[in-house]
Amino acid sequence: MTNDIIHDIDHAAPIEIVDRPVPLARRLYANPSLRRLGVVVLLGVIWQAYGVILDNPLLFPRLSDTLVALGEGVMSGEIPKKVLISLRVLLMGYGLGIFAAGVLTALAATSRFGSSLLETLTAMLNPLPSIALLPLAMLWFGLGEASLIFVLLHAVTWVVAMNTHSGFLSVSQTLRMVGRNYGLSLPGYVFRILVPAAFPSILSGLKIGWAFAWRTLVAAELVFGAASGKGGLGWYIFENKNELEIANVFAGLLTVIAIGLIVDSLVFGRIEKHTLRRWGMQAH
Amino acid sequence: MDAKPGLDVAGVTLCYSTSDQIVTATYRVSFQVAPGDRFILLGPSGCGKSSLLKAVGGYMAPVEGHIALNGREVRKPGPDRMMVFQEFDQLLPWKTVKQNIMFPMLASRKYSRVEAADRADLYIEKVNLTRARDSHPHTLSGGMKQRVAIARGMAMEPDILLMDEPFAALDSLTRGQMQDELLSLWEETKCTLLFVTHSISEAIKIGNRILLLSAHPGRVRAEINQVAGRGKALEAEIYSLLFGSESGHDE
Numbered sequence: 001m002t003n004d005i006i007h008d009i010d011h012a013a014p015i016e017i018v019d020r021p022v023p024l025a026r027r028l029y030a031n032p033s034l035r036r037l038g039v040v041v042l043l044g045v046i047w048q049a050y051g052v053i054l055d056n057p058l059l060f061p062r063l064s065d066t067l068v069a070l071g072e073g074v075m076s077g078e079i080p081k082k083v084l085i086s087l088r089v090l091l092m093g094y095g096l097g098i099f100a101a102g103v104l105t106a107l108a109a110t111s112r113f114g115s116s117l118l119e120t121l122t123a124m125l126n127p128l129p130s131i132a133l134l135p136l137a138m139l140w141f142g143l144g145e146a147s148l149i150f151v152l153l154h155a156v157t158w159v160v161a162m163n164t165h166s167g168f169l170s171v172s173q174t175l176r177m178v179g180r181n182y183g184l185s186l187p188g189y190v191f192r193i194l195v196p197a198a199f200p201s202i203l204s205g206l207k208i209g210w211a212f213a214w215r216t217l218v219a220a221e222l223v224f225g226a227a228s229g230k231g232g233l234g235w236y237i238f239e240n241k242n243e244l245e246i247a248n249v250f251a252g253l254l255t256v257i258a259i260g261l262i263v264d265s266l267v268f269g270r271i272e273k274h275t276l277r278r279w280g281m282q283a284h
Numbered sequence: 285m286d287a288k289p290g291l292d293v294a295g296v297t298l299c300y301s302t303s304d305q306i307v308t309a310t311y312r313v314s315f316q317v318a319p320g321d322r323f324i325l326l327g328p329s330g331c332g333k334s335s336l337l338k339a340v341g342g343y344m345a346p347v348e349g350h351i352a353l354n355g356r357e358v359r360k361p362g363p364d365r366m367m368v369f370q371e372f373d374q375l376l377p378w379k380t381v382k383q384n385i386m387f388p389m390l391a392s393r394k395y396s397r398v399e400a401a402d403r404a405d406l407y408i409e410k411v412n413l414t415r416a417r418d419s420h421p422h423t424l425s426g427g428m429k430q431r432v433a434i435a436r437g438m439a440m441e442p443d444i445l446l447m448d449e450p451f452a453a454l455d456s457l458t459r460g461q462m463q464d465e466l467l468s469l470w471e472e473t474k475c476t477l478l479f480v481t482h483s484i485s486e487a488i489k490i491g492n493r494i495l496l497l498s499a500h501p502g503r504v505r506a507e508i509n510q511v512a513g514r515g516k517a518l519e520a521e522i523y524s525l526l527f528g529s530e531s532g533h534d535e
Binding site: 172174175178180181182183188192196197199278279280281 | 363367371378387388391421
């Protein structure tokens with residue numbers, strides 16, 4: 001018998017295998033959606049309690065009053081109508097902004113001049129709040145949708161372009177060489193290599209752009225929804241404040257929040273789940 | 285220019301510029317690779333072997349001399365010269381293993397979709413990745429990723445497969461295994477390899493011919509056309525060619 005190899009595993013020893021289910025409470029707590037729901041419920045309770053203590057519906061209506069107002073607004077069809085008006089303008093501005101960002105980043109990806117152009121324009125214009133352009137927009141385009149779309153375009157373009165551009169720049173040299181190896185045409189190279197490789201940045205640009213557009217729109221409607229005749233959600237909030245229907249004001253704000261949440265989780269959340277997480281480009 | 289088959293590198297000088305100076309990577313390097321060769325570019329870091337490979341790949345134009353593959357001058361990257369890189373991120377993370385292998389076949393329009401799918405399956409089997417066929421790259425180990433990259437290159441049946449230190453980032457156990465696998469794949473396909481490495485033992489194990497380069501700038505030190513069966517003696521000889529007469533061992 002040789003001792004060259006010594007087997008040092010005691011197969012006779014009993015093994016204690018830990019193989020039991022995780023307790024229910026811990027499994028529930030591990031679910032991020034449930035945790036977020038918990039936060040929402042907690043905030044709702046605080047709201048209601050404060051409303052009851054303050055007892056001043058003109059300053060701070062209770063959550064229950066707000067929900068009733070929201071229900072009535074939705075049932076009467078007024079809030080859905082305002083939401084549709086706002087969303088229509090929003091989507092037009094958002095779409096145009098993405099298109100403009102696409103053109104700018106395509107220029108930046110193909111020439112050094114384009115790249116400097118984009119970087120300079122973004123550095124200059126991105127810090128400029130869109131709403132500050134509204135007076136000018138009203139002068140140029142009058143009181144109407146065109147002005148709103150103009151400020152939305154400004155709100156969306158720079159942030160989407162900036163993110164897409166930095167996403168393109170961060171595509172690794174190896175991946176670029178791999179892409180060029182296959183003899184792809186320039187558009188093929190951009191859309192089949194650069195865009196998917198930069199997708200994490202592009203998607204985060206789209207998300208921030210969406211949020212910017214949404215808040216810019218509501219703010220812009222607050223300023224001049226009055227003159228355009230058919231205003232959206234911002235106008236609904238403004239109008240109800242003038243009539244001291246404060247519960248309705250809160251209902252309008254809740255609607256703004258709800259749409260933001262829905263788009264974030266249903267649209268962007270779903271895109272993330274089917275792309276970035278599946279590809280391992282984003283942590284779970 | 286004669287149109288004999290294989291790769292012809294003739295008097296190639298390569299330069300690249302950093303932000304403040306132009307560096308000569310290789311100076312008048314010449315060599316020929318015949319079809320079916322496993323040709324190794326071996327040398328210390330700074331000998332320009334990776335630059336040479338990139339020039340053959342068409343990513344870098346020679347300042348002097350010319351590079352021709354099967355009589356055609358190399359001007360830009362193309363799918364007749366598939367590259368396998370050292371970096372694990374050479375796979376497209378948004379595609380599964382199979383889609384990664386199919387992508388160049390479809391992108392270059394060399395194969396139809398059906399052919400590409402069949403060939404991808406065949407090569408996935410050859411590199412023993414059948415179970416990972418529909419996985420995304422981020423779920424694979426480093427060795428598996430390199431197998432996918434090799435399968436992707438070989439499935440294209442390129443005129444020459446360019447490998448830039450493909451096993452350098454692997455642990456030594458995996459590296460040895462991958463070298464054996466590459467050799468048995470070569471036995472099956474007899475594809476032409478141009479393989480860059482800085483490891484003398486890897487060069488002797490993989491290659492049937494070795495081009496030895498010296499550093500700063502890269503120049504041909506020796507061309508070894510008889511590798512098989514010379515083992516340790518050759519290793520010592522290469523070592524003394526590279527570092528003078530003192531004997532020693534690689535790694």
